[in-house]
Amino acid sequence: MDKYQHSQKNKLFKHAAHDPYCLPKVEGSAICPQCDAVYQAGNWTWNHPENTLVPNAQSVTCPACRRIADNAAAGTLTVSGSFWPQHRGEIVHLFEHIEKREKAEHALERIIHLTDTADELTVTTTGVHLANCLGHALEAAYKGQAHYHYDDNQCSVTIRWAREQ
Ligand SMILES: [Zn+2]
Missing domain, CATH: 3.30.70 (Alpha-Beta Plaits)
Structure with missing residues (x-):
């Protein structure tokens, strides 16, 4: 990936932060009850072994599952x-x-x-x-x-x- 593509890529992810499906922001950590994606430190990721035990995680449907449902x-x-x-x-x-x-x-x-x-x-x-x-x-x-x-x-x-x- 060249420098231009890389900056374009970063731009896409940055703008995704303003996506209405990412709002309201989740406080703390969460787990999606539908796909088991985990929300930690401001990002949705897969439930990898290293973050399986999320302390006090809320149950929040992730933006991707909400988009699929809608x-x-x-x-x-x-x-x-x-x-x-x-x-x-x-x-x-x-x-x-x-x-x-x-x-x-x-x-x-x-x-x-x-x-x-x-x-x-x-x-x-x-x-x-x-x-x-x-x-x-x-x-x-x-x-x-x-x-x-x-x-x-x-x-x-x-x-x-x-x-x-
Ligand atoms: Zn989900």
Whole structure:
């Protein structure tokens, strides 16, 4: 990752702090009753052995589980063009691979839904970072044309990727 990409990446995580789904801030530590993510020192992480015993943890549903329950995506990626229907299996596999990798490191970055229509494949995510990674993974694997549109406070992103045969 070069310096520019690195600063872009930091920016995405910083702006996520203003995400309405991250508010109100949790005081102290918490555990999500739905996915077992742990909130400690201002961050949601997975319940790794070293932080299993969270003293006085509250039960708080994490922002990712709230977004999934509300079907409120932070990231939306739409795949179109004549290329994808013949490569749907590979593309979905790529998305699942990226999700697994990113989710392991960032507890709040998850795929919400994959939806097919006649013309498009749409994937929604709980985090801006994951959608951004999926868009870049498509470009790296298949080239094509991608457009990234962030909302004003960078709490959500809409990505359109297209490739013709
Ligand atoms: Zn959760």
